[in-house]
Amino acid sequence: MPRLTGAGRTRTLLPWRGEKMALMAVGLLPAALYFWYGAQDRLGPDPVNVFERWLGLWAVRFLLAALLVTPLRVVSGISLLRYRRVLGLLAFWYALMHVSVYVALDQQGNLAVLWHDITRRPFLMLGFAAFMLLLPLALTSNDWSIRRLGRRWGRLHRLVxxxxxxxxxxxLLAFKTYNATSVSYAAALMAMVLWRAVSLARTRMGRARA
Known part of the structure; x- marks a missing residue:
């Protein structure tokens, strides 16, 4: 972050709150762009499906970005911790838009069809389960919740x-056949989970030895 130095003082050009708001605004630009393309009938012959899939892909990207913050700090020393909650919230907003497009546009709010789809198609069941776990994390991604929940906040957010x-x-299951995009993103997510598991195991072993 650029800094100004004078009279022995150092200050940032933008406050952290301003940086986070700017990151949120930039992060939502792809959704605005796809919405604009849809309004201009530029998403091809099946615009709802294209819109839905792109929103889901960006949800995965921001989830992965949020999970990468800690490994990046440990491996390289680069700390982006102050942006992790914003990245997590962007993942949630894209997931919410992804689900909303499926419910409102794809299935036109037909509850019977929705129930049939979710209970018959495993990838939809897993997707909705992931969204329901993500919801409390988004609702508690604020300073008030951190103060209120204390240590429980950290335990809750391990649900990520x-x-x-x-x-x-x-x-992976959303695609009819495996492809480079689905496999690479799924592998990256699982690598983050494995990294966390190994990190926790090492921490517990260190405490046991101490």
Whole structure:
């Protein structure tokens, strides 16, 4: 982040809140762009499906970005921790839009068809389970919840690794055949889960030895 230095003082050009708001705004630009393309009838012969899939892909991207923050800090020393909650919230907003397009546009709000689809198609069941786990994480991604929940906040937000597993499988099954995109993103998500598991195991072993 660029800094100004003068009279022995160092300050940032933008406050952290401003940076986070800017990151949120930039992160939502792809959704606005796809919406514009849809309004201009530029998403091909099946615009709802294209819109739905692209929103889902960006949800996966931001989830992966949020999970990468800690490994990046450990491996390279680059700390982006102050942006992790924003990245997680972007993952949630794209997941919400992804689900909303499926419910409102794809299935036109038909509850009977929705229930039939979710209970008969495993990848939809996994996707909705992932979204339901992501919901409380998004609702508690604020300073008030951190103060209120204390240590429980950290335990609650470990659910993100369960979300990552569900999303990885959902993403793979959503495609009729495996392809480079689905396999690479699913593998990256599972790598983050494995990294967390190994990190926790090492921490517990260190405490036991101490």
């Amino acid at each position: 690794y369960g979300v990552a597993v569900l999303v990885a499988v959902h993403f």
